């Protein structure tokens with residue numbers, strides 16, 4: 001019985017650690033080393049987005065040198081038409097944006113014709129593993145579950 005108990009507790013802890021590992025949040029540097037600037041072609045940031053998975057809890061970092069900024073626009077219409085007047089752009093690099101909810105989010109540069117030239121990015125944020133509870137919460141749950149099991153087993157044995 002004692003051995004079986006050890007195994008149960010071990011299993012629970014292993015599962016918790018695994019869950020903690022997959023719920024790690026990610027920081028995406030927009031454009032990677034290329035950064036946030038007027039791209040070589042209009043589909044540059046579209047291509048950058050293509051192989052990535054954004055989840056609630058992750059964040060974006062827009063980093064640049066020179067004259068650029070970041071404005072979040074709330075509609076696809078404004079994004080497609082590069083409407084630069086709905087909101088206040090942030091012009092202090094690096095700009096970090098926490099992805100706190102799912103949905104589609106649009107970011108453009110409002111300087112000159114930068115947006116028209118492709119300095120814009122739209123991302124789809126999904127509720128993923130990152131939205132699972134943090135490791136501390138998981139661990140305290142495990143402690144409680146494990147303690148209850150120990151309690152239950154000693155009760156059954158004696």
Ligand SMILES: *[C@@H]1O[C@H](CO)[C@@H](O)[C@H](O)[C@H]1NC(C)=O
Pocket residue numbers: 040041043044047
């Ligand atoms: C745009 O530029 C990027 C980086 O240079 C490249 O990977 C991508 O294939 C280009 N896309 C087109 C449509 O030329």
Ligand SMILES: *[C@@H]1O[C@H](CO)[C@@H](O)[C@H](O)[C@H]1NC(C)=O
Pocket residue numbers: 035063064065094
């Ligand atoms: C921003 O990018 C520059 C290179 O363009 C780099 O030297 C710098 O470390 C980056 N800053 C951050 C906060 O990532």
Ligand SMILES: *[C@@H]1O[C@H](CO)[C@@H](O)[C@H](O)[C@H]1NC(C)=O
Pocket residue numbers: 089090091092094095096097
């Ligand atoms: C701009 O972004 C920086 C870094 O994310 C942030 O500290 C600052 O408050 C932002 N400024 C505005 C006006 O939103």
Ligand SMILES: *[C@@H]1O[C@H](CO)[C@@H](O)[C@H](O)[C@H]1NC(C)=O
Pocket residue numbers: 096097098
């Ligand atoms: C984004 O998240 C980080 C880490 O949790 C936090 O320090 C920062 O204040 C957040 N920024 C905003 C703009 O909410």
Ligand SMILES: *[C@@H]1O[C@H](CO)[C@@H](O)[C@H](O)[C@H]1NC(C)=O
Pocket residue numbers: 100101102127131
């Ligand atoms: C997914 O995210 C939405 C909005 O951010 C939230 O209302 C919903 O409860 C989430 N669903 C799950 C299953 O986490």
Ligand SMILES: *[C@@H]1O[C@H](CO)[C@@H](O)[C@H](O)[C@H]1NC(C)=O
Pocket residue numbers: 102103104127
């Ligand atoms: C957000 O997540 C919830 C639950 O997973 C889903 O029902 C909803 O459609 C999502 N919303 C968007 C905009 O993806």
